[in-house]
Amino acid sequence: MRLPVLALAVLMTATPALAVLPGERLSDPRLEERARALSKDLRCMVCQNQAIDDSDAPLARDLRVLVRERLTAGDSDRQVIDFLVARYGEFVLLRPRFGWHTAVLWIAPLVFLVAGIAYLFVLVRRRRVAVVTAPLPLTDEEKARLEAALKP
The missing domain is CATH 1.20.5 (Single alpha-helices involved in coiled-coils or other helix-helix interfaces)
Incomplete structure (x- = not known):
């Protein structure tokens, strides 16, 4: 009887594992917040329909680091997105932009x-x-x- 109750208690306190590692986080809370917001709208090229913010794939980690490097360098959110689209194509966006090609x-x-x-x-x-x-x-x-x- 105690084992099912204990298992239920453990499951209720479990939190989802986030893919962003502590070493990736920026010290500036505003920049980190912007990076997380951008990461939620970018597609992991390996996982297909998963945001890089949630993916454990090495490429997703590289993209998260790249986003943070660009933000630290002073790029705006739009510049970061434009850079990634120029490099990886529109497919990197979870929500593609509206244009003639989309x-x-x-x-x-x-x-x-x-x-x-x-x-x-x-x-x-x-x-x-x-x-x-x-x-x-x-x-x-x-x-x-x-x-x-x-x-x-």
């Missing part, structure tokens, strides 16, 4: 949403029309022809 990424979900709503609208209208235009009952003449056709 317009499809931003517009496609909206287009698919509108197309899906239009398809549902057309589907519902077709079903309504099918219900409204129910077949008319057979006339006496049509009934007689049908009976004649069915007789052996």
Whole structure:
């Protein structure tokens, strides 16, 4: 009985491990805060859809150090991002910038949403029309022809 309670207590006090190592942190709290904010928006090229702030990969560590070096050198956030994009391409950004070359990424979900709503609208209208235009009952003449056709 004590072991499950102890295990639960340990799990409740556990905190997630952050990938930023103590040696990487900057002494200036403002610069460190900017570095962490930038690191959360940059993609680890090894882990694909994980921010470099959360990744333990060596390349992510190198990128975190590079971000901190650029900030220490006096670069603005925009300059750091532009430097990394020039070096690694737009793929390094977790949220790509809006531009002609990324317009499809931003517009496609909206287009698919509108197309899906239009398809549902057309589907519902077709079903309504099918219900409204129910077949008319057979006339006496049509009934007689049908009976004649069915007789052996």
